[in-house]
Amino acid sequence: MAGGPEIERLVLLLSKLPGLGPRSARRAALFLLKRRALVMEPLAAAMADAAAKVRPCSRCGNLDTIDLCSLCADSRRDGSIICVVADVADLWAMERSGAFRGQYHVLGGLLSALDGVRPEDLSIGRLAARVPDEAVEEVVLALNATVDGQTTAHYVAERLEPTGVRVSRLAHGVPVGGELDYLDEGTLAAALKARR
């Protein structure tokens, strides 16, 4: 590519980002090179900073710069209720809804025969241990309303049965077949309120 290996490498790495193909990666690279001080240098610094500091929380699996994460460490949050999500993106979506003030547990994915994700690949055992350890009274399963999501919800509910904890799921405000991360905040809030 005209401009040397530095630009070529930048374009190649940008094209790995989800949503950017080779063409949009070239546009993004040029955009950055033209906005060196305003975007490129701050973004490079923010990435290096996040790469150095952000770690999964050893309790809930959320990503944060401190461990326990800021949500686990927040004593104003209700420790008697845990919201189980597949991924940090779903945790962020729940937090944007502003409707949940309890604790979280990030499974790290969904059971999937197709993708070969088995129960031992998810942090289900750690969740089952948290219930008695933290005297949890309710576990809300906030998982995608897809086949994999509902299979996972069913499996998690079964694994939690011996603990005697109350297990609820998001109400059917979640559109069937839809993914949590794409939901608007209002629908998420309504679904949480009508959980069963």
Next chain:
Amino acid sequence: MAGGPEIERLVLLLSKLPGLGPRSARRAALFLLKRRALVMEPLAAAMADAAAKVRPCSRCGNLDTIDLCSLCADSRRDGSIICVVADVADLWAMERSGAFRGQYHVLGGLLSALDGVRPEDLSIGRLAARVPDEAVEEVVLALNATVDGQTTAHYVAERLEPTGVRVSRLAHGVPVGGELDYLDEGTLAAALKARR
């Protein structure tokens, strides 16, 4: 946002990239945080590297880590013909076509009454000076086949008239109304060959 100001800042800066909105910026941030060693740290380094080293070529306006740029410095390229492009993205598109072996001149944009881009905002004077300085025999105007592109081509051709240089344009293989950066390499090569 759950996860602290570092993640928030990363998402905010990513959302400034062309093609990434707030939602896709969040997905990109999570993608990066999960691929720390493989993508995030190399990308941060590539950005810092490019930000520190890449500069516009003082002769043609191309972006490169050396000045003159690697194209201007390449003695195997034909110095008697200059291809005029609006933007570095268009230079890259021409180079991908592999059909041009002369020198380039990047105008830095197109004349536009709507966007308030005037002749003195573009490097047209510098182009006019290059023609006698470098004993240029032909100038190929490779500008978008849009109203702004054709207005600019017309204006540049007029400005070059006193130099007596031969001025050509890409042939009408370029689809009318289309933008250069979106063209396939084959069409670009054909258009260059049939220039008039």
